[in-house]
Amino acid sequence: MKILFELLNCTSVSGDEEQIAALILKHIQERKDNWKVVPKVYSGENHHDCILLKFGDPRTAVFAHMDTIGFMARYANELIPIGGPEEIEGTKLVGSDSLGEIECALRVDENSLYHDFPRRIERGTPLSFKQNIRLTEEFIEAAYLDNRLGLYNALKLCETLENGWVVFTTYEEHGGGSMPFLLKFIQETAPIKQALISDITWVTSGVRHHEGVVISIRDKFIPRRKFLQKVVRLAELSDIPFQLEVEASGGSDGREIQFSPYAIDWCFIGAPEDRVHTPDEKVSLIDLEAMIQLYQYLLPRL
């Protein structure tokens, strides 16, 4: 899990994914010759900060977003959110501007957000939750399990994947924007008909810790029923524990597949967490293991 800890300790608020992309790319370059199939790697300015790996002859793509929620310094000592962070008084935030490292606390007032850093922070500086990783026998707790665990799952999948795309995306937490050019590149390079979203979802009244990885039947958007049924049938055959989610809200990189100019089926599959979008996101290790197993089971069979 060394790479997971490295991912958790790297910041990458939406729009500022340069460092995490470099970390993931370094990991790929160091490991890929030991993977079952050596992928073709696409990265660099033509893909902004995204990374695409093509293994063999793909039918399916797996997408994992690299960005996180956070805050941005506005004027005076005001902050505005990036994505949808929970706004909890006193939350520790970190970042840096040209004057140096920043560590401060979030101040929440009726209408606005502030920081308590003793000096002004340069306009536009992104701030992240201060990381605090807690690993027990049953759970991992940390900031940004959404979507460091999705990245970790994608990198684990790379070890054994024979055919498929594994794609690391940006901007998911703040409305998206990299998926359209990534999908165009994929469809023009080695087109696919199916996509899985490697991301983290919510513990709710119907989705619980320790009951397995979640296959999402819908969030705000609704994948095609025919494809969902194919995924669920395979999951049933796998004997890997899984739960079905039905939500009226929420979204993922799947949204941009739904609205893309390609007839690609998609499904969100990921472990559930509670304390979503706080520094204390919490995921069951059983569910994380089921997530990793299910991806490895599905990719050769879809």
Place this chain on the structure above:
Amino acid sequence: MKILFELLNCTSVSGDEEQIAALILKHIQERKDNWKVVPKVYSGENHHDCILLKFGDPRTAVFAHMDTIGFMARYANELIPIGGPEEIEGTKLVGSDSLGEIECALRVDENSLYHDFPRRIERGTPLSFKQNIRLTEEFIEAAYLDNRLGLYNALKLCETLENGWVVFTTYEEHGGGSMPFLLKFIQETAPIKQALISDITWVTSGVRHHEGVVISIRDKFIPRRKFLQKVVRLAELSDIPFQLEVEASGGSDGREIQFSPYAIDWCFIGAPEDRVHTPDEKVSLIDLEAMIQLYQYLLPRL
């Protein structure tokens, strides 16, 4: 009107359009050799559940959505909406899951929706309004006139159409998602510059039963004025009764044409209904007839 009754009796909540697509495709295959021009038919997994018909040398495409609003079973006996159905206590709903047929009533409470079916319904099962078709001399009343009448109009148009695309779409009631890939296919196969949306709109303070088919000047989105004026001028020449609609909200498959990467003009033309998105949608037969006539008048002249 046999096909209209078949369409009305078939369920197809957004995301689950497989059956209605099969019904429409069967109708097309049985009839097309008797149409004025035999169209080229595009369907199958490359187009998901959508169907495209190419007649002659198209300048204009007509789009009719096959999906409907409805509900989806969540956890316990909870339901969540698909699209924007009216939430009326006691509304009869139907569907089926792996345990059998379902007929139940909608229960509306302050914050949530429930069903009263005696057993649990499988997660993710779509439910539709129970159908009840009432045909009088003046009106048709039923669930899902939106957009069974739009489909019916499109199929009537097929009988005499010489040049044009007729396209059956999915997901319109729930944010869309098939239009982008359909438009790409059309523009790469036999490109068009104009589109009409064969769909049903609202009776309002300015749009009334029996006053003709509606040409929509705007809903939430605004077609290009130059194209609207061309359509209205032709409608005036036709002597077919029509009404002009100006709304601040609402949307259709036209939205995705507006935001597509193609310079295609679009206009919504359809009969108005009241009791929108209830099981008792009501349309004047005069307005439906005007809709059918206006499409047949416009397509050769646009």
Place this chain on the structure above:
Amino acid sequence: MKILFELLNCTSVSGDEEQIAALILKHIQERKDNWKVVPKVYSGENHHDCILLKFGDPRTAVFAHMDTIGFMARYANELIPIGGPEEIEGTKLVGSDSLGEIECALRVDENSLYHDFPRRIERGTPLSFKQNIRLTEEFIEAAYLDNRLGLYNALKLCETLENGWVVFTTYEEHGGGSMPFLLKFIQETAPIKQALISDITWVTSGVRHHEGVVISIRDKFIPRRKFLQKVVRLAELSDIPFQLEVEASGGSDGREIQFSPYAIDWCFIGAPEDRVHTPDEKVSLIDLEAMIQLYQYLLPRL
């Protein structure tokens, strides 16, 4: 500034940009042979009412929207907004329908908007703020500085531009819709990796009159940090006065670049105004001059 006054006196509510496009095209045709580089001009029905100018070998495109906010006549004497105009009782509005010229006042009631014109206005007629241009030594005040100043800046840039696209867009005030087909055309004709949005922004607690052109670090959407830093570093070298903006809301043609299927970096650069979306928009001439200078500085250097 003759062309600026002509632009300010021309109406072009979203969806009805035909006249302003003709005005701009006429100006281009009359002047282009005197510009440093004569651009290739793309306009006409294939581009709807948009205009694209290609200078030399482009790396960057500049986008300026031609449309404005306004109102549309609905039923009886009701009006509905186009884009987001401020709704101020008594505002003078102008337009025309087939019965002749219209000048009336806006009536604002709790739930609706009305006009006081003595006769009915034809359904779907667009109305604009009555123009009233006030030029002092320090300020320009008028309706529609957003985005007549952005157009003016783009046309000034044309005089000296050697390499780049200058593009005049439609529909920006009402959700967009021309950017997707414009971007596709650009990328298939002479592709670019960078875009600047020539538009007008807001005076706020952190952005003030006379303090220079605004470089926007974010509005509702967030450009890529790496590109923003490149733009800001160049602006610092230029010695042209500029201000950094950080907003949580608002949007521009940049939004559609963010969500396009092309990996194109974008940044909004424009003078700030107060009394936004009223007939009394107000911009500092110092800030306008800085805007014009910064575009001319950046384009050769980006």
